[in-house]
Amino acid sequence: MKYHLDMDVTLLDRLLQIGELFQRDMARAFAGTGFTPARLRVLWVLQHDGSMTQQALAAQLDVTPRNVSGLVDALEASGHVRRTPHPSDRRAVLVELAPRTARIMSRMQREHEELSATLLDAVAPADRAAVERGIGAIADRLAVLVEDAEEGAEA
Amino acid sequence: MKYHLDMDVTLLDRLLQIGELFQRDMARAFAGTGFTPARLRVLWVLQHDGSMTQQALAAQLDVTPRNVSGLVDALEASGHVRRTPHPSDRRAVLVELAPRTARIMSRMQREHEELSATLLDAVAPADRAAVERGIGAIADRLAVLVEDAEEGAEA
DNA sequence: CCAGATAATGAAGCAAGGTAACTATGAAGT
DNA sequence: ACTTCATAGTTACCTTGCTTCATTATCTGG
Numbered sequence: 001m002k003y004h005l006d007m008d009v010t011l012l013d014r015l016l017q018i019g020e021l022f023q024r025d026m027a028r029a030f031a032g033t034g035f036t037p038a039r040l041r042v043l044w045v046l047q048h049d050g051s052m053t054q055q056a057l058a059a060q061l062d063v064t065p066r067n068v069s070g071l072v073d074a075l076e077a078s079g080h081v082r083r084t085p086h087p088s089d090r091r092a093v094l095v096e097l098a099p100r101t102a103r104i105m106s107r108m109q110r111e112h113e114e115l116s117a118t119l120l121d122a123v124a125p126a127d128r129a130a131v132e133r134g135i136g137a138i139a140d141r142l143a144v145l146v147e148d149a150e151e152g153a154e155a
Numbered sequence: 156m157k158y159h160l161d162m163d164v165t166l167l168d169r170l171l172q173i174g175e176l177f178q179r180d181m182a183r184a185f186a187g188t189g190f191t192p193a194r195l196r197v198l199w200v201l202q203h204d205g206s207m208t209q210q211a212l213a214a215q216l217d218v219t220p221r222n223v224s225g226l227v228d229a230l231e232a233s234g235h236v237r238r239t240p241h242p243s244d245r246r247a248v249l250v251e252l253a254p255r256t257a258r259i260m261s262r263m264q265r266e267h268e269e270l271s272a273t274l275l276d277a278v279a280p281a282d283r284a285a286v287e288r289g290i291g292a293i294a295d296r297l298a299v300l301v302e303d304a305e306e307g308a309e310a
Numbered sequence: 311c312c313a314g315a316t317a318a319t320g321a322a323g324c325a326a327g328g329t330a331a332c333t334a335t336g337a338a339g340t
Numbered sequence: 341a342c343t344t345c346a347t348a349g350t351t352a353c354c355t356t357g358c359t360t361c362a363t364t365a366t367c368t369g370g
Contacts, residue, residue, distance in 0.1 A: 194326095247349085
């Protein structure tokens with residue numbers, strides 16, 4: 001009841017639809033858990049790259065350090081993350097995932113891979129290789145276009 | 156500097172990357188114009204389906220009527236939209252696109268189609284048909300999965 | 311050893327988007 | 341006619357994510 005698939009559906013329409021569906025599903029899956037998108041990104045980076053200082057987190061997430069403070073505050077209050085003193089720099093803290101949360105993230109990673117397989121399974125076998133190549137090519141092309149646009153906007 | 160494309164990049168990773176790139180580009184393109192995603196969706200629906208009441212807009216956009224009020228407030232203040240009295244219901248107002256904004260939306264539609272063509276152009280010619288079929292199949296499968304999940308969550 | 315950079319936080323604020331409770335109007339049944 | 345109920349919008353308030361500016365504590369290089 002939300003997609004007007006009547007006429008002229010472009011490739012881009014479909015890709016946007018996919019993006020929107022992902023967002024909707026994320027929002028539903030984490031509703032009421034206290035996991036917001038920004039907080040999930042923090043957890044994701046910690047899972048992927050291990051403990052790090054808030055400065056490093058800010059750089060990875062491309063947000064201000066002040067912001068990371070707030071996000072880590074929330075995650076620490078809910079027990080998903082711990083602040084431990086940095087071994088060699090008493091100004092800094094190391095943010096690390098709580099073991100329980102690390103397990104949650106691993107499970108999410110697994111579900112992520114399963115979903116990927118399920119989606120590929122929806123594609124006709126003869127088309128799969130082409131789809132994987134094609135989506136990669138589209139992502140790369142789009143990355144270049146967006147980067148160029150951003151550089152142009154700075155000037 | 157934000158995508159870790161090192162190992163094990165799944166199809167889903169690529170699709171998520173594409174979604175994120177779109178969002179980034181949208182955010183950049185409309186920064187400073189007062190067009191936010193929610194407001195753009197309002198304009199899009201008005202362009203596509205013509206003038207309607209705020210209730211109808213709320214239903215189309217799947218947001219609360221209150222929210223539509225705020226969005227229309229902002230769009231009216233910037234002159235992109237007009238509120239006119241409903242001819243037969245004095246409670247309701249009809250929201251209509253300003254002509255100038257309708258032209259802007261048409262231009263966006265054209266750019267949208269151009270971008271779609273550009274992205275398809277990045278795909279090897281021999282893969283194009285398969286990619287179009289495949290992305291359609293993925294979008295459909297994902298739509299079913301998300302809807303099922305939402306129904307399951309209600310129960 | 312001190313001048314300046316750096317890590318984190320406190321205080322305040324902004325824009326976007328959301329819900330809940332309220333007012334005004336319409337519609338339907340007796 | 342009039343009571344009841346549904347509907348259209350809006351006023352008030354909350355949360356999230358993010359920002360800037362100022363402050364404290366610590367590190368580092370001349």
